[in-house]
Amino acid sequence: MGKTVRETFRAPADLDRVDTRARPIGPRDKAAAAEEMGDIGKRLDHLQEALYAEATGGSPRALLLVLQGMDTSGKGGVIRHVGGLVNPQGLQIATFKKPTEEELAHDFLWRVRRQVPAPGRIGIFDRSHYEDVLIARVDSLVPEDVWRARYSQITDFEAELGAQGITMVKCMLHISAKEQAERLVARLDDPAKRWKYNPGDLDARVKWPAYQEAYAEAVQRTDTDDAPWYVIPSDRKWYRNWAIAALLAETLADLDPRFPEPDFDVDAERARLAASGVS
Amino acid sequence: MGKTVRETFRAPADLDRVDTRARPIGPRDKAAAAEEMGDIGKRLDHLQEALYAEATGGSPRALLLVLQGMDTSGKGGVIRHVGGLVNPQGLQIATFKKPTEEELAHDFLWRVRRQVPAPGRIGIFDRSHYEDVLIARVDSLVPEDVWRARYSQITDFEAELGAQGITMVKCMLHISAKEQAERLVARLDDPAKRWKYNPGDLDARVKWPAYQEAYAEAVQRTDTDDAPWYVIPSDRKWYRNWAIAALLAETLADLDPRFPEPDFDVDAERARLAASGVS
Numbered sequence: 001m002g003k004t005v006r007e008t009f010r011a012p013a014d015l016d017r018v019d020t021r022a023r024p025i026g027p028r029d030k031a032a033a034a035e036e037m038g039d040i041g042k043r044l045d046h047l048q049e050a051l052y053a054e055a056t057g058g059s060p061r062a063l064l065l066v067l068q069g070m071d072t073s074g075k076g077g078v079i080r081h082v083g084g085l086v087n088p089q090g091l092q093i094a095t096f097k098k099p100t101e102e103e104l105a106h107d108f109l110w111r112v113r114r115q116v117p118a119p120g121r122i123g124i125f126d127r128s129h130y131e132d133v134l135i136a137r138v139d140s141l142v143p144e145d146v147w148r149a150r151y152s153q154i155t156d157f158e159a160e161l162g163a164q165g166i167t168m169v170k171c172m173l174h175i176s177a178k179e180q181a182e183r184l185v186a187r188l189d190d191p192a193k194r195w196k197y198n199p200g201d202l203d204a205r206v207k208w209p210a211y212q213e214a215y216a217e218a219v220q221r222t223d224t225d226d227a228p229w230y231v232i233p234s235d236r237k238w239y240r241n242w243a244i245a246a247l248l249a250e251t252l253a254d255l256d257p258r259f260p261e262p263d264f265d266v267d268a269e270r271a272r273l274a275a276s277g278v279s
Numbered sequence: 280m281g282k283t284v285r286e287t288f289r290a291p292a293d294l295d296r297v298d299t300r301a302r303p304i305g306p307r308d309k310a311a312a313a314e315e316m317g318d319i320g321k322r323l324d325h326l327q328e329a330l331y332a333e334a335t336g337g338s339p340r341a342l343l344l345v346l347q348g349m350d351t352s353g354k355g356g357v358i359r360h361v362g363g364l365v366n367p368q369g370l371q372i373a374t375f376k377k378p379t380e381e382e383l384a385h386d387f388l389w390r391v392r393r394q395v396p397a398p399g400r401i402g403i404f405d406r407s408h409y410e411d412v413l414i415a416r417v418d419s420l421v422p423e424d425v426w427r428a429r430y431s432q433i434t435d436f437e438a439e440l441g442a443q444g445i446t447m448v449k450c451m452l453h454i455s456a457k458e459q460a461e462r463l464v465a466r467l468d469d470p471a472k473r474w475k476y477n478p479g480d481l482d483a484r485v486k487w488p489a490y491q492e493a494y495a496e497a498v499q500r501t502d503t504d505d506a507p508w509y510v511i512p513s514d515r516k517w518y519r520n521w522a523i524a525a526l527l528a529e530t531l532a533d534l535d536p537r538f539p540e541p542d543f544d545v546d547a548e549r550a551r552l553a554a555s556g557v558s
Contacts, residue, residue, distance in 0.1 A: 050471075053471075053474040053475075056474050057474065076368065079366070079367060079368045079369070080366045080368065082532075083367045083368070084363065084366065086369055087356045087358070087359045087363065088358060088359070088362045088363055088367045088370050088372060089355065089359065089362070089372055089374075089405075091367050093367060093368055095368075112406050113310075124352060156422070168302055177401045181552065181555070185549070185552065188545055188548055188549055188552070191538060192329075192332075192538050194536055194545070195332040195335050195336065195539050195541075196332075197541070197543075197548070199543050199548060202548070202551050202552060202555055205552075205555050206555050206556070231524070259471050259473070259474055262473045262474075262476070264476075264478050266467055266473070269467055269476070269478060269481070270467055272478075272481050273460065273463055273464065273467070273481060273484075275482050276460070276481055276485050277485070
């Protein structure tokens with residue numbers, strides 16, 4: 001039997017072992033991916049509706065997709081193309097930017113706890129608490145002992161979410177420095193893309209090796225069976241989107257969400273409806 | 280020249296004049312509608328991205344779609360099928376249920392103000408402040424002088440939103456009592472739909488004429504050029520979805536959102552990128 005999608009992308013001990021252009025499973029080209037996305041979309045849509053319905057019956061379960069990756073790696077693209085496959089009412093999207101003064105006045109997990117998806121939802125984090133062991137480390141925003149202590153604070157937090165009924169799917173969108181350069185050039189060249197360009201992106205780019213090291217350690221120290229990391233080869237946008245859609249579909253199918261039993265008498269309601277006398 | 284979509288659906292003085300199965304403009308059948316939805320989807324997606332981008336350059340503009348209608352009229356279906364046409368990151372969906380104690384302790388517009396879409400977003404209200412002149416009136420939740428005073432409080436509030444840069448598209452999803460009965464039966468019959476059924480829906484159904492009267496007066500008293508009401512024939516789901524998608528596309532095209540000019544020197548950034556030296 002072949003590997004599952006989750007087994008295939010599960011983070012290896014060494015991040016360097018993932019080729020950013022690899023296609024270890026699934027479609028070989030864009031056309032095949034587009035076709036598969038149609039099927040996955042239908043399955044995801046149905047599973048998401050069942051998850052949502054289940055919560056109306058009192059289930060606490062929810063899914064949380066965490067997206068991390070260097071600038072241009074495609075976090076926004078995944079929200080658009082994978083998030084776009086399901087009912088937007090079932091999504092809860094949170095974007096974590098540079099922390100505000102209020103956020104900085106609290107523990108680093110404070111702003112994250114406020115965005116944990118409600119029961120029945122698919123939460124998507126565009127960046128996350130992982131920034132607090134990535135940019136915080138690379139730019140020395142806090143002393144080393146502080147960010148080092150965060151690894152176990154994060155695994156404790158994520159175990160707590162798991163116990164609450166939240167299934168996490170943490171994805172690192174892995175691109176090469178060369179691919180990033182091409183995408184940044186494309187943003188500069190196209191007037192309809194320039195608004196996505198931020199001169200600050202280059203400040204992070206020149207620290208590429210330090211970021212890779214920070215990602216590698218973060219992934220390695222916080223990859224648990226309850227809250228696994230997946231490393232997604234992301235130099236090809238269509239492959240990245242397919243891989244994350246397939247991961248979500250497989251994870252949700254495994255959760256097997258169920259439509260709740262009615263808490264009313266169906267026959268009695270049929271009779272009331274028939275007697276409602278409006279026409 | 281033919282009427283625009285907005286002119287066609289603009290609320291008439293008398294709600295009774297709208298046939299819930301009418302198709303006064305646009306596709307005649309489901310297949311034609313599906314084809315048009317593909318094109319409208321592409322246009323909407325592009326317009327929504329431009330609106331979002333424009334806001335990153337400082338524009339305060341946003342769109343707000345208000346959905347009102349009897350139970351089963353399709354508010355959720357519009358969010359799914361029309362909201363689903365655009366990038367979910369650009370949506371801000373708010374559902375207004377029975378007010379909580381905290382909400383009741385404030386002015387009726389308090390909870391609504393908190394959900395006004397941010398610049399660049401398409402907000403969707405699943406029910407709204409109009410409940411406060413609908414169920415509040417029909418069920419006498421407040422004295423008549425209180426709900427009567429709300430019409431002008433609402434038009435003042437909506438004028439204020441308009442002045443802030445928010446373009447409102449208020450839609451009443453108009454269905455017949457017969458169509459509602461069929462949809463309620465379908466919800467009772469299908470185990471995958473039962474979770475959507477609420478015995479309380481029948482309590483509203485038996486007050487159908489009172490609700491129609493409340494809708495008619497609300498629409499008539501709060502239909503302004505700044506915040507117009509559209510009455511959407513909604514007995515056919517595909518027509519309802521097409522009509523609202525077309526309304527949004529026409530309204531957004533008229534706003535003509537523009538990608539912002541860069542606030543950095545593009546050539547200087549190209550040079551910095553070339554010199555960033557990572558490969």
